[in-house]
Amino acid sequence: MSGPYTLIATAAAGLESLVAKEVKELGFNEVNVENGRVTYQSDALGISRSNLWLRTADRVKLLVGEFEAKTFDELYEQTKALPWESFVPENGAIPVVGKSVKSQLHSVPDCQSIVKKAIVDRMAKKHGLVGKLPENGALYRVEVALLKDRATLTIDTSGEGLHRRGYRIEQNEAPLKETLAAALVELTNWRPNDSFIDPFTGSGTIPIEAALIGQNIAPGFNREFASEEWEIVPQKLWDEALTEAEDVANYDQPLDISGYDIDHRMIEISEKNALEAGLADLINWKQMQVRDLNPATPNGYLIGNPPYGERLGDRKEVEQIYRDLGKIMNQHPSWSVYIITSYKDFEKVYGKQATKKRKLYNGYIRTDYYQYFGKRQK
The missing domain is CATH 3.30.2130.30 (VC0802-like)
Structure with missing residues (x-):
């Protein structure tokens, strides 16, 4: 057929x-x-x-x-x-x-x-x-x-779920699915020429997905699919699809993407995953805590999946992170900020009401995606 x-x-x-x-x-x-x-x-x-x-x-x-x-x-x-x-x-x-x-x-x-x-x-x-x-x-x-x-x-037709891109060789305890990370980027107006920061990078998934989007690289280029073995999808069709993906990829597109994390082990894991994805030279990784964040260029985008404070003992620490982030980004009004969290009082602690909110699920956790639109500088 x-x-x-x-x-x-x-x-x-x-x-x-x-x-x-x-x-x-x-x-x-x-x-x-x-x-x-x-x-x-x-x-x-x-x-x-x-x-x-x-x-x-x-x-x-x-x-x-x-x-x-x-x-x-x-x-x-x-x-x-x-x-x-x-x-x-x-x-x-x-x-x-x-x-x-x-x-x-x-x-x-x-x-x-x-x-x-x-x-x-x-x-x-x-x-x-x-x-x-x-x-x-x-x-x-x-x-x-x-x-x-x-x-x-x-x-x-897929085999393993499409979030299994094939680049994540190591991860943290509660990794963000690659498909959700890509969605967080796609739900913004970020363009490859804009600066991009993830201050809670974990195993590096959001910056890696942003880099794939920025250079128009097919997310499935690095893996196999069940239907590659099917008679109704001959090898020549897979070859054609892969050739198309190679032809439209923009490997020369410069990117200014950074991933930060307070844990140096996460930075090491992110570097390994980026290398596996073929993006080693495209993303700047650095151990840093949120209070030291200082965006150097205007009109950038910050996308983050911070700790949620689900455990009572973590709540004060998490609130302080949100508070620090709000104070810093308030000093950079041209930046757009996008944060996914299940913490109900995020806006109150961050210090500002979101321009827009969207309900999303991180696995089985019901979250909100808080979106703060920056006022672009000319």
Whole structure:
């Protein structure tokens, strides 16, 4: 089956519109935005391009079918009626995962086993096989997702989640997902010619994602994807997508990006990760505490994921960090400041009401993204 295909780019809560914007920028049409997902039409090349380029999506899934299923018989028969052989070869490995929300079929293990049986029965009949499929080929991870009795059956094209860029060889205890870090940058008006500072850099994720954006480097350039082994996405299409990514990258774009952290070990980790990403010479890393921050140029952007003070013992220390940051950045009114935190009284402690706030989730932690727009100097 050469397409067209229906693809689903999954998104963390609050990032759907950003993922949709990226999908449209890649040239895909018929884009539909729902909670947690962006659906669009694509050809086989689009599977490669989506995985290589989507910075803020979690995964890219291939839609096989959707239908209502209130009984196990309905689930089996309608799954079996789908054209699995058009996507999966007879030796494809087909693990099935699942989830169920507000549906009569609430036993996920039962749903998984029924979907698996339906696929195997269909594939065995189509290929003239008896009993089990060999399943010694490429990986086609199927997901059965039930929501309010509607079943959505997809095949995961990505393999590991898209946040696994391949450059993070070391990290701190609570690392920011690369996809969320990219989103924090994309939600600003930062341009590659503007100065950029992350004063709480941790393992360096935000500055590294900013550098990839600044030089228009595809975030998936440094990793592999499950669909690279698929027959429906031939190697020549991956080669074409990678050649395109190489052609449009702007490696000559100068960048003024700095990452600071109070912990010298984090700076060492950031340097290693930047080296792995091929960005070693593009980012300035320095051990520094917030109270010593002193931006040297006007019209810059500060983006940070500071400690949240979730533990009671850390709260006073965290409040002092917020207070110091507010006092310093108040002296640099041309700078735009963007801070993600779950700390409810951030504006009060920082000393200024945000221009704009956006609700985001850092993993399972509900946070706000506080945005302070600077008044640009001419």
